[in-house]
Amino acid sequence: MCSSDLPWLIRTRVCLCQIFNMALMYPKFTDKMKFNYWFDEDCTEDPWIFATYMRKDFGPEFCISAPSTASCIPPALVDDLETTTHVDWNAPYNFIAIDHQISGVLVEMAHRLTKTEPGTHKAAVAVDSCVHYVPGPELSSAEARAPPPGQGFIIKPLGAETGPKLLCEGHPNASPELEEQCYDMITRIGRSAAVYLNDGEGASGHVVSWCFLFQCGHMGVATKEPYRLKGYARRCIQSLTAQLLDPRHGVRIGGEGWQYSPCAIVGQGNDASHALHKSAGWQITHAVNFITFGRSPLKQLE
Numbered sequence: 518m519c520s521s522d523l524p525w526l527i528r529t530r531v532c533l534c535q536i537f538n539m540a541l542m543y544p545k546f547t548d549k550m551k552f553n554y555w556f557d558e559d560c561t562e563d564p565w566i567f568a569t570y571m572r573k574d575f576g577p578e579f580c581i582s583a584p585s586t587a588s589c590i591p592p593a594l595v596d597d598l599e600t601t602t603h604v605d606w607n608a609p610y611n612f613i614a615i616d617h618q619i620s621g622v623l624v625e626m627a628h629r630l631t632k633t634e635p636g637t638h639k640a641a642v643a644v645d646s647c648v649h650y651v652p653g654p655e656l657s658s659a660e661a662r663a664p665p666p667g668q669g670f671i672i673k674p675l676g677a678e679t680g681p682k683l684l685c686e687g688h689p690n691a692s693p694e695l696e697e698q699c700y701d702m703i704t705r706i707g708r709s710a711a712v713y714l715n716d717g718e719g720a721s722g723h724v725v726s727w728c729f730l731f732q733c734g735h736m737g738v739a740t741k742e743p744y745r746l747k748g749y750a751r752r753c754i755q756s757l758t759a760q761l762l763d764p765r766h767g768v769r770i771g772g773e774g775w776q777y778s779p780c781a782i783v784g785q786g787n788d789a790s791h792a793l794h795k796s797a798g799w800q801i802t803h804a805v806n807f808i809t810f811g812r813s814p815l816k817q818l819e
Contacts, residue, residue, distance in 0.1 A: 552569075564584065
């Protein structure tokens with residue numbers, strides 16, 4: 518594997534939108550993020566791209582973008598992955614939103630190298646089936662993306678003082694390290710939208726729903742249980758989508774301005790989240806898998 522050339526990656530966009538977003542974040546995460554390329558002998562313009570984000574509370578999270586023509590992982594790349602020092606196959610890790618066409622090889626490799634048995638109680642490698650969403654074509658204009666005005670609440674970003682504790686509230690893996698990760702997400706990336714209910718005098722009150730951009734490039738959304746099915750989450754998704762695609766909120770790298778590419782990952786059985794994203798005008802692009810050694814990533818920040 519060779520070291521990264523982020524300006525080239527950003528200009529050419531020969532990668533998943535998730536990794537493109539991570540490249541835009543990289544200048545603020547040089548201490549926790551890295552990129553590597555793997556070039557096939559027959560193709561030097563469209564490489565495999567590996568992005569790593571190091572979580573303090575759990576371990577590394579890996580994202581992989583395959584070349585546009587790839588339908589499987591080449592044997593030579595499999596050999597390199599087995600011996601690379603970038604992945605410790607016996608320590609906790611997450612492979613995030615891996616295309617289902619290539620995830621099978623990674624799952625087999627993970628079981629073999631961790632000496633666990635797939636399909637049995639001894640299996641320590643978990644696979645969560647999901648799908649990848651992006652905004653649909655009807656959201657191509659700024660007017661279509663903007664959420665309609667509401668009454669009794671306002672939408673604004675999560676605050677650095679209260680946001681991290683809010684995201685960890687009631688979380689099964691809550692810890693000071695997870696709270697630190699949430700703080701980084703809010704302050705370094707700075708891309709979120711939350712519904713604040715107004716009090717009787719119109720001042721912004723407590724947060725009931727929120728949407729944010731993860732360090733691994735996709736969006737997450739959540740709503741407090743008493744306030745679900747009231748349209749708040751849809752407003753948050755619409756607001757953050759408009760923010761990410763607005764040139765005025767772009768990221769400047771190499772003297773050029775770039776916008777994040779909105780995307781989301783939803784579990785196959787999460788019917789409520791599927792209905793939510795479709796109601797917000799999003800559409801499915803392809804099937805993906807989370808591959809985890811240690812614990813399920815879907816029980817982390819959702």
